[in-house]
Amino acid sequence: MSHPHPELTAPGPLQEGGVRVIPLGGLGEVGRNMAVVEHRGKLLVIDCGVLFPEENHPGVDLILPDFGPIEDRLDDVVAVVLTHGHEDHIGAVPYLLRLRDDIPLVGSRLTLALVAAKLKEHRITPLTLVVREGDREVLGPFDCEFVAVNHSIPDALAVFVRTSGGTVLHTGDFKMDQLPLDGRITDLRAFARMGEEGVDLFMTDSTNAHVPGFTTPEREITPAIERVFHQAQRRIIVACFASHVHRVQQVLDAAEEAGRKVAMVGRSMIRNMGIAKDLGYLRVPDGVLVDLGRLTQLPDEQQVLISTGSQGEPMAALSRMANGDHKIDVGPGDTVLLASSLIPGNENAVHRVINGLTRLGARVVHRENALVHVSGHASAGELLYCYNLVRPRNVLPVHGEWRHMVANADLAVATGVPPENVVLVDDGVVVDLIDGRARIAGAVDVGYVYVDGSLVGAADETLLKDRRILRDEGFVTVIVVRDASSGAVAAGPEIQTRGFAEGGDVFEQVRPRLVTALAEAQRNGVQDTHQLQQVIRRTVGSFVGSTLRRRPMIIPIVIDA
Numbered sequence: 332m333s334h335p336h337p338e339l340t341a342p343g344p345l346q347e348g349g350v351r352v353i354p355l356g357g358l359g360e361v362g363r364n365m366a367v368v369e370h371r372g373k374l375l376v377i378d379c380g381v382l383f384p385e386e387n388h389p390g391v392d393l394i395l396p397d398f399g400p401i402e403d404r405l406d407d408v409v410a411v412v413l414t415h416g417h418e419d420h421i422g423a424v425p426y427l428l429r430l431r432d433d434i435p436l437v438g439s440r441l442t443l444a445l446v447a448a449k450l451k452e453h454r455i456t457p458l459t460l461v462v463r464e465g466d467r468e469v470l471g472p473f474d475c476e477f478v479a480v481n482h483s484i485p486d487a488l489a490v491f492v493r494t495s496g497g498t499v500l501h502t503g504d505f506k507m508d509q510l511p512l513d514g515r516i517t518d519l520r521a522f523a524r525m526g527e528e529g530v531d532l533f534m535t536d537s538t539n540a541h542v543p544g545f546t547t548p549e550r551e552i553t554p555a556i557e558r559v560f561h562q563a564q565r566r567i568i569v570a571c572f573a574s575h576v577h578r579v580q581q582v583l584d585a586a587e588e589a590g591r592k593v594a595m596v597g598r599s600m601i602r603n604m605g606i607a608k609d610l611g612y613l614r615v616p617d618g619v620l621v622d623l624g625r626l627t628q629l630p631d632e633q634q635v636l637i638s639t640g641s642q643g644e645p646m647a648a649l650s651r652m653a654n655g656d657h658k659i660d661v662g663p664g665d666t667v668l669l670a671s672s673l674i675p676g677n678e679n680a681v682h683r684v685i686n687g688l689t690r691l692g693a694r695v696v697h698r699e700n701a702l703v704h705v706s707g708h709a710s711a712g713e714l715l716y717c718y719n720l721v722r723p724r725n726v727l728p729v730h731g732e733w734r735h736m737v738a739n740a741d742l743a744v745a746t747g748v749p750p751e752n753v754v755l756v757d758d759g760v761v762v763d764l765i766d767g768r769a770r771i772a773g774a775v776d777v778g779y780v781y782v783d784g785s786l787v788g789a790a791d792e793t794l795l796k797d798r799r800i801l802r803d804e805g806f807v808t809v810i811v812v813r814d815a816s817s818g819a820v821a822a823g824p825e826i827q828t829r830g831f832a833e834g835g836d837v838f839e840q841v842r843p844r845l846v847t848a849l850a851e852a853q854r855n856g857v858q859d860t861h862q863l864q865q866v867i868r869r870t871v872g873s874f875v876g877s878t879l880r881r882r883p884m885i886i887p888i889v890i891d892a
Contacts, residue, residue, distance in 0.1 A: 342761040342773030345369060350496040350764040352532065352727065355777055356380065356396035358758050359733050361538065362419040365396040366501070366729065370494045373471040374401060376411040376434075377490065377501050381422030382779075395423045397777035398430065400759070405431040409471035410460070413438035414480075414503025415487035416445040417574055425453040426782070433458055437468065437475070439486035444606045445574065464488065464518060478525075479518045480505035483707025484574050485612045489522075497531035497764045500721065504536050504730060506546045506706065507713040512577045513612070519720055526721040532764050533723035533743075537731030538708040540739035545712045547705040549577055555702045556581050556670070560589040563694075565631035565664035567591070570638050570649045571671045573599035576607045578670050578704075579637060580614065586635045587616040594626035596648045596659075597639035604637075631664070640684070650680075653687030663692030670703050711742055718746035725752045725769035727762060805831050806884040807838070807875065809867050811849065813891050824849070824867070831879070841874040860889045 345351045350370050356363030362382030368375045382394040401408065411434055413421055424446055428434060435458045436446060443459045450457050462468060464479035474493040481487070482504050492499040500522075507517045539546060560567065571578045586593045595601050607613035626634050636659065640649030649667070651657040661667070667688050669681070685695050698704045709717070718726075726748050728739035740753045754762050754769050759777035762769050806829055812822035824845045826838045848870045852863060867887035875881050 339760065339771070339774035341775060342763070345763065345772075346765050348496045350494055350499065350532075351772070352499070352534070352762045352764070353400060353775065354729065354756065354758050354760070354762075355398070355400065356382070356758055357419075357730050358736065358756060358760075359731075360758075361730075361732060363394060363396050363423070363758075364420050364730055365423065366534065367401055368473065368492060368499060370496055371472040372407060373473070374404060374408045375470060375473045375475075375492065376401075376408060376427075378414055378420040378503070379411055379423045379427050380417070380419040382419065393422065393782040395426050395780040395782060397759075397780050398427060400775040400777065402430065405434070408434050409473065410435045410437050412470075412475065412490050413442050413446065414490065414501070415439070415482055415484050416442040417484055417504070417572075420503070421446050421449070424457075425450055425455060428455050428457060429453070435460055435470075437462055437470070439463060439477075439488055441484075441486040441576075441607065441610055441612055442488075444610060445603060448602055448606060462488070464521075476525075478521045479515055481508045481511050481515060481517045482506060483572075483577065485513055485515070485576050485607070491521075491525050491530075497767060498525075498529060499532045499534060499764070500525055500530045500723070501534040501729075502536050502717075504538070504708060506539075506709045507716065508546065508548050510548050510550050512549050512580065519716070522717060523720045526723070530721050530723040531767055532725045532727055532762075532769055533718075533721055534727045534729045535714065535717065535739065536708055537728045537735040537739035539706055539710045540714055540728070540731065540735050540742060542706075542710040543712070544710055546708065546710045547702070549581075549705055552702050552705055553581055553585075556585050556668070557588070559666060559668055559696055559701070559703070560585045560591070563632075563666040565662075565666070566634040566636065567666045567668065568636045568638060568649070568652070568659070568661070568693075569668045569670055570640050571669075573597060573603050573639050575671065576604070576612050579604055579607075582635065582637055582670070583614075583616060583619055587619050591619075591633050591635045592621050592626055592629055593619050593635040593637060594621055594623040595637045596623060600637060600639050627659075649688075650684055653684045653691070655691070661688055661691045661693050665691075665693040667693050667695045668703055669695065669697035711738070714739065714742050715746060718743055718748065723748065724767055725754065725764065727754050727756070727769065805829055805881065806886060807871055808886045808888065809845065809871060810888045810890070811845075811863070811867065813863075813889055826871075828883075831881075831883075837879070840878070841871055844874060845870050860891075863887075863889050 353367040355367060356365040360382060364378040364380040366377045432455050436443060437460045440461050443461055462477045464477055467476045472494055476491040478489040480489045487503060489502045505517055569582050583593060595604060604613055608615055638648045648657060652659055652661045688695050696703055726743040728736040736755055740755055743753050744750050756762060760774045761772045763772040808827040810825040824842060828838060848866050852866050864887040868885045871885050875883060
């Protein structure tokens with residue numbers, strides 16, 4: 332198997348007639364999915380999603396793919412193909428269209444409706460092309476055929492890209508539920524037909540490649556949800572992804588059967604389910620759905636809330652309920668149902684929410700104690716079926732952390748794909764398909780692009796490091812007033828601290844050291860303000876490090892008077 336090399340250089344020009352794939356996100360991580368396919372001077376983008384920040388990204392709202400490698404070639408982009416409507420596949424579209432707002436968006440009806448609602452907030456009216464399974468569209472030098480795949484959101488599509496230099500089959504996120512709630516199965520007949528035609532590069536979902544067997548069908552969790560409704564004494568609060576139409580449908584059906592009313596909480600949940608209802612993907616039983624104000628006037632045993640916040644997001648409704656900071660007061664007898672998967676990295680945040688709700692007296696039902704969620708991704712058994720149907724010449728595992736991608740690569744090899752034809756790469760590593768063979772051609776510089784409030788790309792790792800220091804280590808401010816004519820210290824040093832459990836008396840110990848260090852600097856002729864600040868920083872840093880075992884942010888201020 333071919334792995335990235337840390338000393339890869341920038342790739343040379345693409346060989347005439349060849350096909351180049353540049354992953355800009357989604358490899359080695361769960362989120363930020365984006366791949367660029369190049370052929371005959373034109374670019375086709377497949378997906379454009381976001382990654383949600385973790386605890387080591389203080390102040391960050393979203394993390395985007397790095398558009399840098401294509402930023403000066405946006406006029407060459409013929410379209411953005413969106414495989415489905417999850418945030419990790421569509422969330423970065425507004426930021427790409429800020430750079431060029433007339434790039435056509437291609438996807439299914441539901442996917443494009445969700446994107447259009449998102450773009451409306453950014454005041455962008457997109458050019459869209461609605462496709463469905465079985466459609467073929469020629470987009471520049473790319474002949475794209477769309478294939479129905481089953482996932483945890485309706486209307487998901489795989490895309491088969493035909494070019495004069497080779498073919499690429501990109502699955503998007505998918506699984507092979509044989510009895511899906513909406514009756515729309517993954518079209519294995521199409522996969523087999525494309526395999527007969529010849530798939531030169533198979534880019535396939537890796538998320539569950541390490542899980543043996545087959546993913547549990549969605550229908551099997553319906554009894555568990557119904558059981559929760561039958562056992563609940565008071566209110567039921569269901570937390571799930573704002574795009575999980577199938578799960579919301581199951582909750583609505585269970586509420587109808589139990590004689591309960593449902594209200595939705597969270598702007599994205601209300602927006603997305605409104606779109607799904609209007610397009611016919613969500614069936615709302617008559618009289619079941621009400622607004623929150625009316626719901627709260629009903630007896631507790633008739634109330635169901637569907638909320639966002641299943642990943643422990645600090646500002647989401649469920650987290651605020653767990654902290655007692657929401658108008659919905661969770662208490663004894665309430666049942667909270669976490670009906671979603673656990674995104675890697677969110678474990679601690681979710682457990683905090685579960686503990687908070689449990690402390691308030693609620694019964695919390697989640698995937699560790701009941702079958703209330705199933706994955707939207709193909710497990711190892713399903714991927715083996717796909718490899719045997721498609722018989723690809725080359726494989727590029729996508730969508731997953733390294734452990735997932737390696738497991739996917741092992742499955743490919745087990746089904747007969749030559750190890751040298753399985754390419755494992757990081758984001759930014761360029762793969763060229765030449766004469767039916769995929770090889771690493773080099774690498775482009777890519778990194779995390781942070782959305783920080785209204786700013787995009789302004790925050791960098793240095794800024795985040797400062798924020799982490801402020802959060803974890805505290806800060807010390809030292810103010811010194813200097814005589815402008817003599818350079819002698821006229822007042823101070825005054826020391827102020829924040830984030831220290833130790834009292835101010837501890838820092839009185841460093842004051843004599845500071846006075847001595849500043850006097851010595853004056854004797855040595857140090858006049859430059861920056862140099863004096865460095866003297867203060869070194870002196871305080873050495874003291875705090877040796878005495879308190881801390882590395883705070885130190886802010887020296889030198890004032891000339």
